[in-house]
Amino acid sequence: MFIWFHKLVSPPYFYKFAGRLSPWLAWLSLLVILAGLYAGLWLAPPDYQQGDGFRIMYVHVPSAWMSLFVYTVMAMAAAIGLIWRMKLAHAVSAAAAPLGASFTFLALVTGSLWGKPMWGTYWVWDARLTSELILLFLYLGYMVLNRAFDDRRTGDRASAILALVGIVNIPIIHYSVKWWNTLHQGPTVFFGPRADIPPSMYIPLFIMVAGFMLYFAAFILKRLQVEILQRERNTAWVRELVEKS
């Protein structure tokens, strides 16, 4: 098991492994997302007070959850990279950041489009919206800092510290709607006798979450391939790979 892990995290082996797995995950995510969209946009009943407007949550909620999940992955990889000096760990953080930033952007934009008709405004500076906007800036700051040094390893370490410092924002985003009076609604209870939402409405949501997860898995592997090629460009195996193709 341990030997297998060591083999897996060696860049040439991981490059091949990611290249084989990524297309399967990508096609699977497309299928699951299409199924989730069909279930969410056609099969789910309209809401009693929002009508069809609530359906934007099938994109908004998975994006928002992914924005927090990807950041946690990024910060954990950054910590592993700092402590064990593992090459692949910093590459994981660097590959995750643009994906996380995209999910955050999507969550902010879909929320804003929903906010205009439902709340009456595109944007308010309440604790939930503001902390989610800070998350977007943390991702962007990580991406800039990672590439700001001539030596990639210096950039990796500096941006890893930023990623770790920013992790305090994750529980703040999650609990903001409980700790303060916010315009954003509190968390929806999914299960149990006091559930806020019926299965006909939450099943499409969970299908979408699974689809977004698969999408993230497929594209972080693809982006890791690019990261590995860039970081290992002076090694013999990359030269061999380029000459072969």
Place this chain on the structure above:
Amino acid sequence: MTPVRRRRLILVAVIVAGMAIATGLGLKAFRENLLYYFTPSQVAAGDAHAGQRFRMGGLVAMGSIRRTPGSMTVHFTLTDMKDSIPITYTGILPDLFREGQGIVVYGTLEKNGQFVADQVLAKHDSKYMPPEVTAAMQKAMQAQQAAVKGAS
């Protein structure tokens, strides 16, 4: 684990713990300033100053909405079940605005106790239901009320 790695692990733990404590203390200090709105009882108690713009959140009182014919002006009462403040607003209301709904108004409190809002925002209650279920629930409630009336 080698001593070097242990030292780095401790360093990472210290950075995260330090940031968490600093942010926690900072947020605790700013607690009041992070509140997005006042409640009608806070306003009635004089926590918000008349003539100054501020936000107030509460429920639209049942049966309080009055529209002025031929204009976009609407009058209603904002309540938190303890105190109530009369509101005047001219403009487009959000989709979720209705009696019993949680809303946030932004504007000024006039000397006569009337709150003139220039923005009305509706809060969503994080509940989702198919319309048939709501209709069925209303029907069941009416049937129950009718039964109670019939019995008395």
